[in-house]
Amino acid sequence: MDIQSICVMGGYGKTGEPEKVERFELNMGDIISIVGPTGCGKTTLINDIELFANRNTPSNRLVMINGETINEDFTFDPRKHPIALISQHTNFLSDLPVGEFLKIHAKVRGGDNPEKMIAETLEFANQLTGEAIIVHTGMTELSGGQTRSLLIADAVIIGNSPIILLDEIENAGIHRTKALELLKQFRKIFVFVTHDPHIALLSDYRIIMKNGSMEKLICTNPAERRVAGELGKIDNLMLNFRSFIRSGQEISEQMMVEQMETLKITN
Amino acid sequence: MKLIIFAGPPTCGKTTVIRQVIRRMLKKGHKPAYLKIDVLYADEDRIISEEFNIPSRKLYSGELCPDHCNVVVMDEAVEWAEKSGSDFLFVETAGLCLRCSPYIENSLGVVVLEATSGMNLPYKIGPMLTLADIAVITKIDLISQAEREVFRYRVIEAAKEITVVESNALYGIGIDPIVRHIERSGEIKQPMFLRGNPPVGTCTICVGKKEIGAKNHFGVLRTMEHDLFYIGE
Numbered sequence: 222m223d224i225q226s227i228c229v230m231g232g233y234g235k236t237g238e239p240e241k242v243e244r245f246e247l248n249m250g251d252i253i254s255i256v257g258p259t260g261c262g263k264t265t266l267i268n269d270i271e272l273f274a275n276r277n278t279p280s281n282r283l284v285m286i287n288g289e290t291i292n293e294d295f296t297f298d299p300r301k302h303p304i305a306l307i308s309q310h311t312n313f314l315s316d317l318p319v320g321e322f323l324k325i326h327a328k329v330r331g332g333d334n335p336e337k338m339i340a341e342t343l344e345f346a347n348q349l350t351g352e353a354i355i356v357h358t359g360m361t362e363l364s365g366g367q368t369r370s371l372l373i374a375d376a377v378i379i380g381n382s383p384i385i386l387l388d389e390i391e392n393a394g395i396h397r398t399k400a401l402e403l404l405k406q407f408r409k410i411f412v413f414v415t416h417d418p419h420i421a422l423l424s425d426y427r428i429i430m431k432n433g434s435m436e437k438l439i440c441t442n443p444a445e446r447r448v449a450g451e452l453g454k455i456d457n458l459m460l461n462f463r464s465f466i467r468s469g470q471e472i473s474e475q476m477m478v479e480q481m482e483t484l485k486i487t488n
Numbered sequence: 489m490k491l492i493i494f495a496g497p498p499t500c501g502k503t504t505v506i507r508q509v510i511r512r513m514l515k516k517g518h519k520p521a522y523l524k525i526d527v528l529y530a531d532e533d534r535i536i537s538e539e540f541n542i543p544s545r546k547l548y549s550g551e552l553c554p555d556h557c558n559v560v561v562m563d564e565a566v567e568w569a570e571k572s573g574s575d576f577l578f579v580e581t582a583g584l585c586l587r588c589s590p591y592i593e594n595s596l597g598v599v600v601l602e603a604t605s606g607m608n609l610p611y612k613i614g615p616m617l618t619l620a621d622i623a624v625i626t627k628i629d630l631i632s633q634a635e636r637e638v639f640r641y642r643v644i645e646a647a648k649e650i651t652v653v654e655s656n657a658l659y660g661i662g663i664d665p666i667v668r669h670i671e672r673s674g675e676i677k678q679p680m681f682l683r684g685n686p687p688v689g690t691c692t693i694c695v696g697k698k699e700i701g702a703k704n705h706f707g708v709l710r711t712m713e714h715d716l717f718y719i720g721e
Contacts (some may be wrong), residue, residue, distance in 0.1 A: 271633075272661060279659060306633050315635050316606045326634050331639045375634045 224303050224383040225249060225287050227410060229270060232281030234434025235262070240282075242428060242435035249383070252411045254421040257430030261415045264309070266430065267386040269308040270412065280433065304384045305376035309392060311365035319343075319363070319371070320356040327379050338379050345374035346405065349395045351467070366394045373400060377407055384410045391417045396454055419456050422449035454484045489570055491562075491676045494580045495590050495610075495616050496600035501626035502580050503532045504657040505600055505666070510540055512667045513576065521549065521574035523565050525554050526582045543572035554582040558590045559682060566676060576670070589615035591683040596673035598622045598666070603631050603639055603654075610646035618647045619684045622669055622681075624662075625654045 226248045231240030247253055255263045261378055265280060273291035274282045283290065286303065315322055323342055327335035339356070347353045349370040354363060363371065371390065386402070390413060391397045401423060404411060413420055418419075421427050422445050429437040458480055467473060480486075494502045506522070513520050521543040524532045530546045537544035545568070549557035558581055569577035581590045589691060591597030599620035604627055610617055617623060623643050628636055640652055651669065655662030692705045702709045706720040 268629075277664070278661065308629075308632055310632050313635060314604050314606070314631050315638065316608065317638075322607075322634075322638060324639045325641055329637045372632055372634060380634070 223287075224410070227270070227384060228285040228288065229266075230283040230285070231435055232274075232276070232278075232283070234280075235432045236434075238434065240435045242438045245426070245428065245438055247410045247412075247426075247436075249410060250408050251426070252405075252413070252424040253429040254413045254415050254424040256415060256421050256427055257436075261430040262433035263430050264388055265433065266428075266435070267306060267388060267412055269416055270384075271304050271386060304386060305380040305382035305390060306386045307369070307372045307376055307390075309388045310372070311368050311392065313360035313363060314369055315360045317360055318356070319354060319358050319360055322360055323375065323379065326375060328378055330379055330381065332379065342371070342374045344379040345378055345403065346370040349373065349400050351394070358421060365392075370395050370400075373404075377409075378403065382409070384412070386412045386414075388414045389416065390420065391415060396460070398453065398460070419449060419452040422446065422452065451486075454486050458484055458486060489566055489574075489676050490576045490670070490673050491566065491592060492576060492578050492597045492598060492670055492673070493591050493595050494578065494600060495620070495687075497602070497613070498582070500600045500602040500605070501657055502600045503535070505598075505624055505626060505655060505663070506578055506580060507536065507539065508657050508660050508663040509666055509670065510536065510542070510578065511660075512663060513670070514540060514542070516667075516671075519574045520576040520578055521569040521572055522580070523569075524580045525558050525561075526581065527554055532580065541581070543569065543574055548580070554668045555590050559708075562592060562680060566680070589682075589684045590620040591619050592676070593681045593683050594674050594677045595680075595683075596621050596670060597683065598624060600624045600626055601643065602626055603628045603636060607639060607642055610642045615684045615688035616649060617643070620647065621649060621673075622651045622653060622666065623647065623668060625652065626657055628654045628662075629656045647658055647708075 225244055228244060228246040230244045231242055234240055255266055257263055269278050269280055270284055271281045272278060273284045274280065276283050320339060323337050323339045327338045334340045340416070343354060343356060344460065350367050354367050354371060373387070378380055390400055397417065397420065401420065415421055424439060425441055427439050427441070428435050429468055460482055462472070465476070494506060495703050496502050510520050510522070520531065522536045522545070524530045524546040527544065527549050533544045533546040536542065547557065547561060558579070565579065566577060597620040599622070601623055603625050623700050625639065625643065636654065640654065643652055644650065653662055653665050657663065692707055697705060702711050708716055708718050
């Protein structure tokens, strides 16, 4: 299916009041973040999108693709499903080895070269993890970070979905800036549920959720983009120290000074 | 009278699916009745009757296998539902040994499977899945989308003709297609026949003979080396 746009029409929040954001529309290549305190309904919003809510979910929202509502048969045939939802799961329940699981999924998705897809998926995933995923490992044996890395890679490579919904990419210790960088190479619509200010400001838009309701839609302005750059440096600072500590180094104040200089962070 | 038989492993979400279905059926003006067949304990009949105020009963199979019980009482159950003025009878079975299939010809067979129950489940449960008309996959919110797709594929691999419906019954998601299938299903025809062949079982173990080993039993037996044979009259 050729996806050009996705449109969400507001429903009701937890209080039963109509949502302040009446509608938002995303076109191919757009990135949007959904932010707000825990319990405010961020995950519910992306679940509505994934289900092509048709005023039939508790929020009463309506989701349209290319300006049209979606019929149910389309929703239930995974091969035609244009949306990949990467939920907050940090463990698999599938009692299959990684390679076999990916092979079946590639088959389900109608890929003509499953071996190549599996290799690409693992290569993508292993750029985000600490320790590499081995193809013979059981899915249930993967760590939280490995699980999420594999889910992201699977959605992009095997799912090849034009719309990707990602619930808290920053969780489970995967390399999030790297993930964002890799994802941006693909022209898709990305929806991030996030608590991370860097990711939120790297997006084109952000929706602020409150009490189950879409409260506000903000388009990222040039000043915010500059701040995002600065936050990115701080992110890298944290990541560098994380790898120093992971590799067993002892930390000195001199290292901090050097890092700040290298990353051009000014006080 | 339309007969809808729900089967599935314990705690897979049969009752939750049925409640959501009954709620929608009532809104559409249908008159459902509910029968639960279980072995030792069930309170679903009370829950359903309190929630919907519809004819509702339970039956303990006790010493009998629940699917065996299902076979021997279903004619009376249909009669009871008819007398109570219902036009749909929902039967929820315990489905314990998974080898039997409780579906009856000209009924609608619905198997309920938990998405979390492992990728080999569809191959393990045999006729309960392969003879069903619809497989409802529940608890889809607990696994990733990729796993959902692979689980669905395994279900279709095991039962080629089946209609798969994925549902998060707690939120009433994926219930409408089930209701549509139920409405479209055919009327039950008398006399009724079981859809599949149950496993052979004039079983000495079931009647309480505890000794281990084929030499201590009679009827249809097998050993490690020899397939089924018969000892007795």
